[in-house]
Amino acid sequence: MLLVIDVGNSNTVIGLYRDTELVVHWRIVTTHNHTSDELRVLIMMLLQQDNIRPSDINGCCVSSVVPQFNMALTEVVRQSFNLEPLMIEPGVKTGIQLHIENPKELGADRLVNAVAAVDEHDGPLIIIDFGTATTFDYVTDKAEYKGGIIVPGIQLSANALFENCAKLPRVEISTPKSIIGRNTVDHIRGGLTYGSADMVDGMVRRISEEAGVQCTVVATGGLAPVIAETADSIDVVDPLLTLKGLRGIYSRNVRDAS
Numbered sequence: 001m002l003l004v005i006d007v008g009n010s011n012t013v014i015g016l017y018r019d020t021e022l023v024v025h026w027r028i029v030t031t032h033n034h035t036s037d038e039l040r041v042l043i044m045m046l047l048q049q050d051n052i053r054p055s056d057i058n059g060c061c062v063s064s065v066v067p068q069f070n071m072a073l074t075e076v077v078r079q080s081f082n083l084e085p086l087m088i089e090p091g092v093k094t095g096i097q098l099h100i101e102n103p104k105e106l107g108a109d110r111l112v113n114a115v116a117a118v119d120e121h122d123g124p125l126i127i128i129d130f131g132t133a134t135t136f137d138y139v140t141d142k143a144e145y146k147g148g149i150i151v152p153g154i155q156l157s158a159n160a161l162f163e164n165c166a167k168l169p170r171v172e173i174s175t176p177k178s179i180i181g182r183n184t185v186d187h188i189r190g191g192l193t194y195g196s197a198d199m200v201d202g203m204v205r206r207i208s209e210e211a212g213v214q215c216t217v218v219a220t221g222g223l224a225p226v227i228a229e230t231a232d233s234i235d236v237v238d239p240l241l242t243l244k245g246l247r248g249i250y251s252r253n254v255r256d257a258s
Contacts, residue, residue: 003057003081004246005073006109007064009132010155011222014043015243016052024050025243027222036072040080057081061250063088063108063242086250088112093252097144109242110137110148116245117218118143121236124213126204128234129242130221132156134196138207138215146211149203154196154223161188175229196223197230204233 002017008030015025026046034042047054060077062085064070070087077085086092088108094115100106109129114137117127123141128134130153137148152160154173162170171188179194181187208215219227219234220241228234238244 001052001056001058002247002250003060003077004243004250005060005062005064005085006112006242006246007062007066007069007073008109009065013243014046015240015246016057017243017247020247022240022243024052025240030066030069032066032068034069034072036075036079039072040076043076043080054081057083059083059250059254060085061088061246062086063112063246065107065109086253088246088249092249094249095143095252096139097142099144099146106145107135110135111145112242112245112249113137113220114139114145114245115248116238116241119248120238120244121216121218124211124215126207126215126217127241128200128217128219128221128224130154130219130223130227134221136203136207138211140211140213149207151199151203154192154227158188158192173223173226175226193226194230196227197232200227200231201233 004015006013010030011027012030013025013027016023060083074085077083090104094111096114113127113129117125118139123139125139127137132153134151134153135148138146140146158173161168171185173192174189175193176186176189179190181190204217217234218236218238220238224237224239228237
């Protein structure tokens with residue numbers, strides 16, 4: 001089985017593939033100061049609850065945007081599974097041509113998402129990831145990564161309101177029934193969800209106009225389903241896009257990716 005791990009700023013998603021089947025996946029909070037011992041215990045507990053033995057795992061692929069997490073995670077994979085993880089970094093085969101000024105600046109998660117989107121959908125593509133930051137990436141029908149956009153994420157914006165406006169409460173992000181809210185909580189929810197949806201539609205329109213093509217828009221990330229309810233431009237919602245991309249990259253770099 002192939003162990004795939006996507007380390008984000010807020011959450012880490014872990015999955016297990018048997019051939020092309022995603023057997024199980026888990027989402028945990030990313031804690032930047034985890035020791036390798038703590039990580040090993042956590043991963044072993046997740047495997048144990050689904051009756052998966054460490055010996056069942058014969059490969060590992062990792063994308064991470066938290067550099068201080070990488071050494072501990074690499075040590076865990078080596079000690080627990082006697083494997084060297086394939087880290088998404090410069091030199092790894094992806095099938096994507098990077099047409100940007102400094103390819104080393106591109107987040108591993110965004111590259112992995114591009115790989116999965118190209119594997120599953122006809123281009124050109126706009127890939128939106130609703131994470132700690134909301135990112136937009138444009139990929140041509142020739143699998144050329146041309147660049148993108150970064151804006152503050154929806155949860156990050158919600159946290160900023162709560163932390164910097166004394167009278168505003170912390171809210172769970174969901175779409176209110178009416179754009180004109182009748183209470184403070186719905187005022188905030190409407191601004192976050194309808195505002196994000198309109199921002200998405202506007203950004204997609206601007207990217208498509210500048211590129212001169214009509215794009216298929218693929219969205220991922222925890223809040224993608226919420227925004228897709230209101231945004232007109234999102235064609236596909238795939239919460240597991242990054243895990244699919246990790247498997248795709250592993251299969252390009254290592255034989256027997258099962």
